[in-house]
Amino acid sequence: MIATYGRVLILGCGTCMTVCDAGGEREVSFLHSALRLAQVKSGDGTHTFSEYTLKRQCDPEYIDLVKDIVDDYDAIIFVGGPGATEYFDNPIALNIARQAAYRGKVLAAICIAPAVLANAGVLGGIRATSFWSERDRLQNAGAIYTGAPVERDGLIITASDPRAARQFGRAIAQTLTGRQ
Numbered sequence: 001m002i003a004t005y006g007r008v009l010i011l012g013c014g015t016c017m018t019v020c021d022a023g024g025e026r027e028v029s030f031l032h033s034a035l036r037l038a039q040v041k042s043g044d045g046t047h048t049f050s051e052y053t054l055k056r057q058c059d060p061e062y063i064d065l066v067k068d069i070v071d072d073y074d075a076i077i078f079v080g081g082p083g084a085t086e087y088f089d090n091p092i093a094l095n096i097a098r099q100a101a102y103r104g105k106v107l108a109a110i111c112i113a114p115a116v117l118a119n120a121g122v123l124g125g126i127r128a129t130s131f132w133s134e135r136d137r138l139q140n141a142g143a144i145y146t147g148a149p150v151e152r153d154g155l156i157i158t159a160s161d162p163r164a165a166r167q168f169g170r171a172i173a174q175t176l177t178g179r180q
Contacts, residue, residue, distance in 0.1 A: 074176055076100040080111020080131065080161075087116045094120040101156070106175050108157040110168050114138060117156070127153040129160050 070076065076096060078087065087093035097120035100107040109117050114130035115137050117123050124142035129151045138145045149164035150157065152171050159168035 070096055070099040070103060070105065073100075073105065075106035075108065075172060077172065078109040078113035078116045080109070080113040082112075084111070084113045084116070087113070088119055097122055104155060106155050106157065106172060108159075108168070108172050110159040110165060111161050114143075114158040117158070118143060122156065126156050127151045128156070128158040130158060131161050 078084065078093070078097070093116055097107060097117050099105075101120075101122040107117065107122065109115075109130075111131045112134050114123070114128055115134045117128070118134070118138045118141035121141065123138060126143055127146055128138050128143040129146050129148050130138055132147070135145050135147070148160070150159045150167045150171050152175065155175060157168065157171050157175060159165065159171075
């Protein structure tokens with residue numbers, strides 16, 4: 001039996017221009033496709049992930065709106081791109097990551113965004129990957145850095161760059177639906 005999932009929150013960088021120029025929009029598109037594909041394959045129409053979050057992911061005020069509703073989502077995904085650095089030390093973003101990990105949610109990040117998870121303190125002893133520029137940050141936070149395109153360690157999923165976005169999306173969908 002494949003488990004169902006409800007809502008997925010995708011958080012991108014601060015400005016749409018940065019997301020679009022840096023591949024963030026492409027990453028979100030691939031994630032969206034992989035999650036929809038998992039929904040279709042399961043045949044269960046209860047799967048939803050908010051189109052609203054996909055459209056609003058470029059809005060810098062959006063993160064403040066979602067800070068207290070982690071429980072409403074089955075997965076929290078941080079998307080990279082240069083604007084993702086806005087979340088590296090953002091107390092709201094760090095708290096969202098901590099809450100997701102503490103509450104047993106799927107927590108994922110791609111490109112430079114795994115730095116958010118590192119700064120939130122949720123990668124200690126976890127196999128993780130990221131864009132090469134964040135390797136030291138992940139290691140200093142206690143992660144077991146692998147440099148692989150995608151790593152899944154329990155409910156935490158990380159990916160290296162936009163080229164790994166499809167595989168990243170599949171790993172998230174598989175984790176959400178209980179498949180390996």
